Amino acid sequence: MKIATFNVNSVKARLPRVLHWFEEAAPDVAVLQEIKCVDEAFPREAFEDLGYHVEVHGQKTYNGVAFLSKHPVEEVQRGLPGFEDEQSRYIEALVVPDEAEPVRVGGLYMPNGNPAPGPKWDYKLSFIEALTQHMEDRLAAEEAFLVAGDYNIIPDPTGVYDPDRWREDALFRPEARAALRRMLNLGYTSAVHALMAENYYTFWDYQGGAWKKNNGLQIDHLLLTPEAADRLEAAGVDTDVRDPEVGPSEAKPSDHVPVWVELS
DNA sequence: ATGGTAGCGTGGCTA
Numbered sequence A: 001m002k003i004a005t006f007n008v009n010s011v012k013a014r015l016p017r018v019l020h021w022f023e024e025a026a027p028d029v030a031v032l033q034e035i036k037c038v039d040e041a042f043p044r045e046a047f048e049d050l051g052y053h054v055e056v057h058g059q060k061t062y063n064g065v066a067f068l069s070k071h072p073v074e075e076v077q078r079g080l081p082g083f084e085d086e087q088s089r090y091i092e093a094l095v096v097p098d099e100a101e102p103v104r105v106g107g108l109y110m111p112n113g114n115p116a117p118g119p120k121w122d123y124k125l126s127f128i129e130a131l132t133q134h135m136e137d138r139l140a141a142e143e144a145f146l147v148a149g150d151y152n153i154i155p156d157p158t159g160v161y162d163p164d165r166w167r168e169d170a171l172f173r174p175e176a177r178a179a180l181r182r183m184l185n186l187g188y189t190s191a192v193h194a195l196m197a198e199n200y201y202t203f204w205d206y207q208g209g210a211w212k213k214n215n216g217l218q219i220d221h222l223l224l225t226p227e228a229a230d231r232l233e234a235a236g237v238d239t240d241v242r243d244p245e246v247g248p249s250e251a252k253p254s255d256h257v258p259v260w261v262e263l264s
Numbered sequence B: 001a002t003g004g005t006a007g008c009g010t011g012g013c014t015a
Helices: A011-025 A044-048 A119-140 A174-186 A191-195 A207-213
Strands: A002-007 A029-033 A053-057 A065-069 A073-078 A090-095 A103-109 A145-150 A220-224 A232-237 A259-263
Touching (some): A002 A145, A029 A103, A065 A090, A119 A174, A145 A259, A174 A220
Parallel strands (some): A002 A029
Antiparallel strands (some): A073 A090, A090 A103
């Protein structure tokens, strides 16, 4: 079962490219971030035509997440439990395939947190606390569960093209790195980290020719409980999706690329 | 040198 995360940076502006990726990658489950539209405006039929169930936790203008599954889904949750949030940044559901074991999947769009310090940084820290608590609670259930998404955290210096320039940034500050480390120390496994030997990025800024210079960041992750990690067979990053020369020409690429795992 | 990119929505915020 293939499970993917993709920050699309507006699902409406990106639709031809997103659909093209869905047809090629054919994920069983995909979580999308920054859809930037309300539930009613989500292009539901386009994904249903490809065979997906569609669950949306949308928001006008900013943020917004979606959950797409070829298999039946149950227990859909919007937002983190116990965390009042005007911003739509988390969606979760239990995927119940006919011919595979169930897996619970969370779709995450972590606050950026810049500038730090400041109210946006404080919001990121409080969001991290709620997410970590939720991940701890889910871990205790001892079921196959993973949180896939845009964590907006660079794990270590190999995840950024110029670490020294990013020391004070909310994506790379010690507190952010410690937060991700704390999630891993609970018992979660970062799937791509575990299976890919070489360095990789998942985001390249639109500015400054970042793609051509390979000035990237590693900020999209999939964190798996032991019960999910036991089923981990493969993981990957669809880097080509960021290339303006590759794929449909009707739309520009997102600044993020899809990241995925295969579970048995 | 205080720009430079993209999306939303039509001025300025967010990333």
